[in-house]
Amino acid sequence: MKRKLSTIRIVFIVVFCLISEAFGIKTITADNPNFQYTGRIDFSIPGQPTIFWPGTFIRANFEGPLLLIMLDDKTGQSFYDVFIDEDYEHPHLIDCLAGSKIYVVTGSLKDTVHNLLIFRRTEASTGPTKFLGIQINDGKTLVTPPARPKHKILFYGDSITCGYGDEAPDNGADDNLTQENNFLAYGAVASRLLNADYMCIAKSGIGIMISWFNMVMSDYYYRLNPDSSTSYYDFSQFTPDVVGINLFQNDSWLLSTMDSSKITNAYIDFVREIRLHHPDAFIVCSLGSMDATKAGSRWPGFIDEAVKYLREIDNDTNIGTYFFPYDPAWSKHPRVRHHEVMGQNLASYINDKMGWTTGVENDSYAQPPNNFQLSQNYPNPFNPTTVINYQSAGVGHVTLKVFDILGDEVAILVNEEQSAGAYQITFNTQLPTNHQPLSSGVYFYQLRVGSFVQTKKMVVLK
Numbered sequence: 001m002k003r004k005l006s007t008i009r010i011v012f013i014v015v016f017c018l019i020s021e022a023f024g025i026k027t028i029t030a031d032n033p034n035f036q037y038t039g040r041i042d043f044s045i046p047g048q049p050t051i052f053w054p055g056t057f058i059r060a061n062f063e064g065p066l067l068l069i070m071l072d073d074k075t076g077q078s079f080y081d082v083f084i085d086e087d088y089e090h091p092h093l094i095d096c097l098a099g100s101k102i103y104v105v106t107g108s109l110k111d112t113v114h115n116l117l118i119f120r121r122t123e124a125s126t127g128p129t130k131f132l133g134i135q136i137n138d139g140k141t142l143v144t145p146p147a148r149p150k151h152k153i154l155f156y157g158d159s160i161t162c163g164y165g166d167e168a169p170d171n172g173a174d175d176n177l178t179q180e181n182n183f184l185a186y187g188a189v190a191s192r193l194l195n196a197d198y199m200c201i202a203k204s205g206i207g208i209m210i211s212w213f214n215m216v217m218s219d220y221y222y223r224l225n226p227d228s229s230t231s232y233y234d235f236s237q238f239t240p241d242v243v244g245i246n247l248f249q250n251d252s253w254l255l256s257t258m259d260s261s262k263i264t265n266a267y268i269d270f271v272r273e274i275r276l277h278h279p280d281a282f283i284v285c286s287l288g289s290m291d292a293t294k295a296g297s298r299w300p301g302f303i304d305e306a307v308k309y310l311r312e313i314d315n316d317t318n319i320g321t322y323f324f325p326y327d328p329a330w331s332k333h334p335r336v337r338h339h340e341v342m343g344q345n346l347a348s349y350i351n352d353k354m355g356w357t358t359g360v361e362n363d364s365y366a367q368p369p370n371n372f373q374l375s376q377n378y379p380n381p382f383n384p385t386t387v388i389n390y391q392s393a394g395v396g397h398v399t400l401k402v403f404d405i406l407g408d409e410v411a412i413l414v415n416e417e418q419s420a421g422a423y424q425i426t427f428n429t430q431l432p433t434n435h436q437p438l439s440s441g442v443y444f445y446q447l448r449v450g451s452f453v454q455t456k457k458m459v460v461l462k
Contacts, residue, residue, distance in 0.1 A: 024138030034142035054182035055200030064137035075127030124226035159204035189343025288324025345422035381461035
């Protein structure tokens with residue numbers, strides 16, 4: 001998704017004075033009851049709510065053509081997207097400066113009521129921000145905020161859930177803060193598709209057993225202020241219908257030994273801890289889309305075993321697994337296009353499990369994966385790569401194979417046990433894995449899950 005960004009970097013006093021003289025300014029402080037807050041926010045200082053976590057957002061409905069936003073950022077490293085009238089294709093980017101600043105968003109709106117969304121893009125490591133309020137035209141005001149969604153979803157995760165590097169170019173590094181955007185990460189995408197309130201508790205580099213620093217998720221997930229181990233969040237403030245856990249990617253990189261029982265037990269212990277805080281939520285134990293879910297990886301199996309144990313021993317039936325497929329042609333953090341597919345497919349899985357009526361605009365992704373389906377590859381014809389999507393309605397042994405026009409098997413793309421869900425495979429005719437390089441011609445690819453078999457045609461054109 002290409003989006004046109006307008007960047008708000010600095011506000012000069014001269015500009016502010018001109019605007020003030022031309023329009024007349026009214027300040028609406030952050031304690032106005034018509035501001036609607038979502039996320040783990042510290043309200044201990046009246047009129048100065050402090051924002052830490054990625055995906056934290058503020059909504060309001062304001063009158064008039066003018067909008068300025070007042071923020072006090074501790075480090076000058078945080079980034080926020082500002083959306084007006086749900087124009088998600090044209091965000092205004094606030095690149096925070098350290099200290100208390102006023103950021104001019106626009107002075108040219110129609111003189112009507114406008115919807116405002118202020119969304120924290122970056123994770124807590126960029127430092128906290130105090131929201132001080134907004135400034136609008138003199139004589140205008142905030143009106144009743146939009147109604148909250150019926151459902152709530154909470155995600156616990158690592159850099160993938162943060163949206164680390166999602167807006168970076170394919171040939172760029174992942175660690176540019178301007179290119180981390182939680183608004184476009186899969187959890188936020190899925191929540192919007194499901195019309196659900198969204199909360200994200202995630203940190204790049206964190207794991208369940210081991211992290212890239214001296215702390216694991218059980219030391220972190222409960223905090224209101226992420227920098228303080230004694231800052232406890234009141235979990236009654238946000239009661240999610242669904243809790244997503246996407247962890248173990250960093251563990252898979254850092255653990256030096258693969259003790260299956262210790263890994264499975266660590267996951268069991270963590271899920272039990274999460275369950276104590278969310279007794280009624282459906283918990284989605286997910287993993288991916290990086291190499292922890294590549295073909296042959298043991299990590300999805302550890303999660304499957306943990307969930308099986310929790311169902312049988314704890315009688316926890318309100319839990320499931322969903323694994324985002326790994327694309328062997330992509331080795332970095334997922335980009336926006338990857339997150340879009342991840343979010344769409346996860347939304348389908350959740351919708352299937354919860355039976356929600358969501359009003360999702362993209363019905364092809366809103367429909368639950370309640371049957372088996374093999375999609376037409378794209379592009380087709382192709383050279384050398386194409387993408388194949390399929391969905392499975394239940395746990396079973398899945399094979400996806402390619403045959404030539406004589407019916408001889410020429411490639412094995414999938415041959416493993418998989419859970420119900422939507423999957424995506426990239427087929428590269430030049431890679432020798434499980435097949436010989438293919439020449440031009442007509443081929444057939446076949447999905448088989450139990451008694452279900454479906455075949456489609458594709459063309460390699462060199």
